[in-house]
Amino acid sequence: MHRTDLLPIGELAARTGVAVSAIRFYEAKGLIASLRTAGGQRRFLRAETRRLSFILIAQQMGLSLDEIAAELVRLPSERTPNAADWRRISTGLRARIDAQIAALERTRDLLDGCIGCGCLSLKKCGLYNARDKAAQRGAGPRYLLGDRSGDIAEAR
Structure with missing residues (x-):
């Protein structure tokens, strides 16, 4: 692994639009992981940008942090997720999205x-x-x- 493969927390925040405090929170919850330098500074693999993006999308869908963690376990931690990885996740979430759509349509029609x-x-x-x-x-x-x-x- 090259030094350029690792991002300091500030750069990860800038690339994802996620506040540094939120990144620390997600790390504390085990949703993302960092490596530590000899001086104790956090460094993140580039793959964490995708994981953070997924966390934001999943939260917008209404998934709890526990549900998000369960989905993230299905993604590789050592590399950036590929199309097949995301397809596994999306297939699992499709039923939930369809149920949310149906509930919203019922609400709209009866409201x-x-x-x-x-x-x-x-x-x-x-x-x-x-x-x-x-x-x-x-x-x-x-x-x-x-x-x-x-x-x-x-x-x-």
Whole structure:
């Protein structure tokens, strides 16, 4: 490994747009790793730029740090991830993204008529959620969470 293969923390921050304090935090959580110089300064492999980018994207998707760590374990630590490495990760995350999209589409489609209680509208509440049938499925806005009014009536 050449000295040019290693980045000081400030350069890693500049290249990724991630604050130095956040880089230290991610390192402390085990999401990225550094090497130490004889003087104790952090040096990062260039591959850590991709790992940091993945962390930022995964956080935007709503993954927890534990979930991100589980995905990062699947990436090589000794080299920059390649297309096959990323394909393994993306295949695993695709179902989660599809579920998030479906939930957002349900919310968008029902939002205009729903005040958040689980029925479709106040005017029709007696028809769609008479005697609070939706509550039998659990707390929260049941219809926005994916329950259908027919499912709830059948559960009765």
